[in-house]
Amino acid sequence: MIESVAVIGAGNMGRSIAQFLLQNNVNVLLIDENDNVARHAEVSIKNQLEKLHEKNCLDEMSAYDLSNLEIGYGLPARLTADLVIEAIPEKLAWKQNLFLKLEDLCSTDTLFATNTSGLSISEIALNLDYPERLIGTHFFTPAAIIPLVEVVKGRETSDATAGYIVDYLNELGKKPVLLQKEVPGFIGNRIQHAIAREAISLLESGVASAEDIDTVVKWSIGLRMVLTGPIEQRDINGLDIHYDIASYLYKDLSHSAAPSPLLKEKVDQGETGLKAGKGFYDWETKDDRNDVKNKDEQLIELIQTIGQNKETGGPLG
Incomplete structure (x- = not known):
């Protein structure tokens, strides 16, 4: 024991x-x-x-x-x-x-x-x-x-x-x-970095602001992934549909083998995020800086809600 x-x-x-x-x-x-x-x-x-x-x-x-x-x-x-x-x-x-x-x-x-x-x-x-x-x-x-x-x-x-x-x-x-096989970054970080690489690439290309990119992720795939992983979601959407989209989209996604120039510039300037007061966001003036401290409580509430609904067969189950 x-x-x-x-x-x-x-x-x-x-x-x-x-x-x-x-x-x-x-x-x-x-x-x-x-x-x-x-x-x-x-x-x-x-x-x-x-x-x-x-x-x-x-x-x-x-x-x-x-x-x-x-x-x-x-x-x-x-x-x-x-x-x-x-x-x-x-x-x-x-x-x-x-x-x-x-x-x-x-x-x-x-x-x-x-x-x-x-x-x-x-x-x-x-x-x-x-x-x-x-x-x-x-x-x-x-x-x-x-x-x-x-x-x-x-x-x-x-x-x-x-x-x-x-x-x-x-x-x-x-x-x-x-894990059945030892790979660099394991599972979570490989997927997280793949998402972050594309998000930073979109920001660097001027497609949208950091706030808007985060809003898209949080209020679409982010919500869905709480209950459905990316592979299961492919089955739900239809593998034929995923294949058709992947056939034209993959070649346009970021596939850089190195961190983006924008990320390197931020790090070189000491703009390393919350701990430095500035990163992709300006944390010195951002009103919800203190709200970061409340995210732990929000995560707990979310996890408990999901667990309760799975036990009772509620709408989140």
């Missing part, structure tokens, strides 16, 4: 994974080498849980206990967790070095998981003595709320490790999907 989990990396993703585990009454050790980041994560998790509890956004069965959270400042001399989830930056060498250290610090029974968004699990495990116990668990932001987790095996990951992690995530209320 997995009774204790250590999360390495207390940034936005790590703290959100820790919050999710706490919501399920799991003992969590959240570790970061930066003391300020670790302290901020502890305050952020407690504030978020209390806020969600006050607004009745948490499931009635959620029984979080803040005393189950322990903060670690740097790796300890010995780590006794049953499962270690790595959530450090997307640097292959950093992840490889971390798991090498963890093999020395942990029992041979400890399972290792990396939250990489698309790096090769096989490459991360390349120098390990026990690569069979390392697996990819790609949570989606915000990890405490979004149900899906992509579970990805490396070449050496054992079927036992994969089965155990899938079962554990199911027990915690997540929706794990086990």
Whole structure:
């Protein structure tokens, strides 16, 4: 049984994974080498849980206990967790070095998981003595709320490790999907980047404003995809119709093998989005900047509504 989990990396993703585990009454050790980041994560998790509890956004069965959270400042001399989830930056060498250290610090029974968004699990495990116990668990932001987790095996990951992690995530209320083949970016990010590449290309070409492009996506395919995935929707629309459209449209879609010049220009100018106050949107003057903080609550309400309608056979089911 997995009774204790250590999360390495207390940034936005790590703290959100820790919050999710706490919501399920799991003992969590959240570790970061930066003391300020670790302290901020502890305050952020407690504030978020209390806020969600006050607004009745948490499931009635959620029984979080803040005393189950322990903060670690740097790796300890010995780590006794049953499962270690790595959530450090997307640097292959950093992840490889971390798991090498963890093999020395942990029992041979400890399972290792990396939250990489698309790096090769096989490459991360390349120098390990026990690569069979390392697996990819790609949570989606915000990890405490979004149900899906992509579970990805490396070449050496054992079927036992994969089965155990899938079962554990199911027990915690997540929706794990086990990939049958290891590919860069996995499933979610490949599809997300394909959509983003076309959206940015449309913006760069002057077809419409960022706001209008987002409006089209949110109020058409975005709504539909909550209930119907892109492959199922092809069947519903008719594969013959899809084939006819694809025959003339595909050649006109963006197929750039590199990020767009507009995206590069934004990054080079430091206009990296919300955290910088400006990106494709001007977040310093945008009235709904504060509304970003409320999106977590809106996501929870949406997920709960979908779940309730599926159980009752309502219109969203």
